[in-house]
Amino acid sequence: MTESNHRAPLSDVQLRVKALESLLIEKGLVNQQALDAIIDNYENKVGPHIGAKVVARAWTDPDFKATLLEDASAALAEMEYTGIEGSHMVVKENTDKIHNLVVCTLCSCYPWPVLGLPPNWYKSTPFRAKAVRDPRGLLREFGLELSTDTEVRVWDSNAEIRYLVLPKRPAGAEGMSEEELSKIVTRDAMVGTGLIALQ
Amino acid sequence: MNGIHDIGGMDNIGPMNIEKDEPVFHEDWEKKVFGLTFATLAAGIYATDEVRYLTETIPPQDYLTFKYYEKWLYSLELMMLNKNLITKEELESGKVLAPELATGVEAATPERVQYGMNNRLPVFVDVDIAPKFKAGDAIIAKNINPLHHTRLPRYIRGKRGVIEMRHGIFLLPDTNAHGGPDKPQHVYNVKFSARELWGEDAPAADHVHIDLFDDYMDQAGQ
Structure with a gap:
């Protein structure tokens, strides 16, 4: 915020963004409609509900699950859940013995087409610092306590490959349809900071 | 560059602050910064590695x-x-004073950004280079400390x-972030035990997987 005592309706950052936006548009470097379409896409269209559909399908369709684990980029492109920051995908399955956790220690890489833009905690320095060093301690902050005989695999997405966790299907969900299942899959479970439990 | 961004493994950075039902953007200016960065990237004005640097x-x-x-804003202004x-x-x-500077660049059209958001845009490089490593190879990550961009933390x-799998050929970020020369090479997923990274106090079962370029590794003797 501005430190001067005149009444400034906008913060310093807001003023800088306003200036930059009008310059880029007036100079023909950014197309207004394109800008609106980008914001609309990431604010309203993509999000964890897409990843949830992928997970629910993998839980109910063994052939799809096999393809997804073998070549996620192709499997997701076929469902048209692809695009920038998700063209090279790898999906890792949680089991009784393995728990996967995704991080980007160097910046904030995240699989946009299937999860949307990342939450602040994923982009924060505490998460990035701790995920590779003490994943079990970090997961405790999310309310997860993993047994010592569970192997924790942390995936640091430092190149152009993006990772998605295929969570364990919860006990008691045997009779649920694919659509019902997609409603119980959470973003955190697909990053590896959550488990899925039935209410 | 051994910068603050390379924060993996640091202690005492602070507790997690987990916001319930967090919106995609908290304020209007945030969505503008995101959109302007995306749009200028889609116009081909710079590479992702350049803005990361x-x-x-x-x-x-x-x-x-x-x-x-705010970090994105800083980088976009500077770019x-x-x-x-x-x-x-x-x-x-906030006023155009030098219109002639931008005459050589065309903005990304709505069609172009829509395509990029909905279609697979592989960043593989289509060249014929033999991989230096194969799955199962024991490697040692190089001890490099460049002042330029690198994705070897x-x-x-x-x-x-140990090499887990090979992903394909990509441009080495170390040169791609600085205008080249292009160094296409293989990228692999590599598995490190938590004990190798953090010592004997780390849980025996745990591992970190990370994606490494040919230039980041040497074969390790047994």
Whole structure:
């Protein structure tokens, strides 16, 4: 915020963004409609509900699950859940013995087409610092306590490959349809900071 | 660059702050910064590696206190200045003073950005290069400390791992972030035990997997 005592309706950052936006548009470097379409896409269209559909399908369709684990980029492109920051995908399955956790220690890489833009905690320095060093301690902050005989695999997405966790299907969900299942899959479970439990 | 961004493994950074039902953007200016960055990237004005590098040059005290999209704003302003598309005076006034600077660049059209958001845009490089490593190979990550951009974080350098799988050929970020020359090479997923990275106190079962370029590794003797 501005430190001067005149009444400034906008913060310093807001003023800088306003200036930059009008310059880029007036100079023909950014197309207004394109800008609106980008914001609309990431604010309203993509999000964890897409990843949830992928997970629910993998839980109910063994052939799809096999393809997804073998070549996620192709499997997701076929469902048209692809695009920038998700063209090279790898999906890792949680089991009784393995728990996967995704991080980007160097910046904030995240699989946009299937999860949307990342939450602040994923982009924060505490998460990035701790995920590779003490994943079990970090997961405790999310309310997860993993047994010592569970192997924790942390995936640091430092190149152009993006990772998605295929969570364990919860006990008691045997009779649920694919659509019902997609409603119980959470973003955190697909990053590896959550488990899925039935209410 | 051994910057503050390379934070994997540091202790005492602070507790997690987990917001319930967090919106995609908290304020209007954040969505603008995101959209403007995406649009200029889609126009081909710079490579993702270039903008990542600029974010790494944010002074550490600012890096730790800026809001997330403030970092993006810093990098986008600096990128436009570095590319000589906008002047400092223009940024300060918000008025176009040097229209001639941007005449060679075409904005990304709505169709182009829509395509990029919905279609697979592989960043593989289509060249015929033999991989240096294969699955199962024991490797040691190089101990490099370049002043330029790199995606080999400090916590991996000098450590021994095993090649898990090969992903394909990509441009080495170390040169791609600085205008080349292009160095296409294979990228592999490499598995490191938590004990190799953090010592004997680390849980025996745990591993970190990371994606490494040919140039980041040597074969390790047994």
